[in-house]
Amino acid sequence: METNVTSIATKTPNATREPGVNAKFEVVKRGVPLAMLVLLIVIFSIASPRFLTFSNLLIVLQQGTVLLVAALGMTFVIMAGSIDLSVGSIVALAALAAALTADSLGAAAIIPAIAVGAVAGLINGVLLAKGKVPSFIATMGAMVVYRGIVLLFTRGAPVSIEDEQFLDVYTNRTLGIPHSVIIGLVLMVVAYGIINRTVFGREVRAIGGGERVAILTGIQVARVKIYMYVLLGALCGIAGLLQAARAMAATAQLGEGLELDVIAAVVVGGTPLTGGVGSVVGTMLGVLIITLLSNGMNMAGVDPYLQNIVKGTVLVCAVFVTIDRKKIGIIK
Template identity: 45%
Template sequence: MIIVMALASDAFLTPENGWNILRQISVNLCLSIGMTLIILSGGIDLSGGAILALAGAVAAGLMKNGIGIPAIDVLLQFTLAGAIVGAVVVGMVLGWFNGFVITKFRIPPFVATLGMLSIARGLTMLWTGGFPITGLGEGFGFIGTGTFMGIPMPVWIASLLVTAFVVITKKTRFGRHLYAVGGNERAALLTGLRVNRVKIWVYTLGGALAGVAGVLVTARLDSAQPNAGMGYELDAIAAVVIGGTSLSGGRGSIMGTVLGCLIIGVLNNGLFLLDVSPFWQQVIKGMVILIAVAIDKASPRNRSD
């Protein structure tokens, strides 16, 4: 794909475009890491883009306006760090709620997260009043557009998260339990694993990572858009599946997801440089997802016959 894009566009194989691709996939990578954990556990999350939007709006609102408490005539102001923590906490709470509903009430993940998608979108509109929150300052904008040692900040953040979750999934007890639950939930339960706790943690981490992605999007645009993140869960699921993570759970890796994000990023970037219609881009990405799932299902390890 890189060879085809390079031959089709002179602007593709340039250092500037290379950094641009890495910067663009950073947001998707944050979401996709959380999606990988969830799919490894045998679940799915359709609310990532909506949680991203709400978390970004909360960070922007806290940074610019703070929180007023009319009953005691107090206005709480937030620093940059406080606003970021607030956004991540919002993501964690919504992710925890997803996990709680799925484990406590036995609601299928597809249905539970679809409901959360609507809830988070509605809360975003209520928080913003349907209007963008702009003018967030240079400090906040540096997170999305600044560089450190010549490397864009979003790339640093995504790289640190990748490193952390590679270690978590490969070298910790939680990682082993995660693969066990996704591979065979009933067997994991019979061996004494706390399956529900693992699932709740997985969705909580997914929500927190969506919160980080929301901060990156908001900082890059210097604006919290009420409709931010629409369709982002599509790219995240696509990256995870293309990266080799099985939709049936128990098989896959974070590094595979990184490769999937790079494929999606190169595809998006190349189609943009070739001036392909955004509508056709959606068609092509949808076809890529279908092909990836078909290959996954055709794998001998996933065939029941």
């Protein structure tokens, strides 16, 4: 009996201390994106006097809008423990749909853009949820297919957009703020509400926390996964519209490599690839970090090839800090 009491007494301090240590670690993790953002602002302000000006910061916000819109959708997917490698191709496909209809529909070309994006997301969701194909494999194949469709229609040539009403979606301003930035902020507020105030948001988080447990609690996992991929696709549709308006054309190269920036923004913002937790505010900070990295390095004259190395290093470090090693084998 004495041995058992001694054993329990020995283990109790560790058991009681561990939750506190974990809680402190979580607080530190949540503060990392903000600290990183502040550090980047300080470094680039010293490296380039033109960096911390109102005009440049407005450029950063406008440049980051496409990334933000797509990253908001990716937050749901990664929060559920899945991934989507086809976002860049969906953006290109939606941009093509917008470009082909812009001259006849004007700003209403957002409808076919969102529709095409949502359908692409639906296909991804069905492959994943009903076909039981791992998200990495399903979306990697979809990435090639969607990009191939864009190439088939464009034959490698740009599809120009001349409709002023359509282009105004990106260039026009209200109170000095570009409409594209306003669109991004509105969508961010909506995404925040969905994640934190709806049953759907709680179900997505529960699936990421443990799919088997989510099924046992009555959550329709397949349905939720399909919905979240449709949501991501629709947001990629809006991102495609903004990208097409910015470039005044749709091209086969549009959105290439965007998936890396989107995933990086979400993970750098504190949403681990293993899922279970996620934050729209964190994603916004991640987007600002990725956008400021590119903008600041360009202004500081950093070699473009070196910039990719820096971005990749930031992503690896973010994964290292945020990933839950107990769940490393169950990324779906």
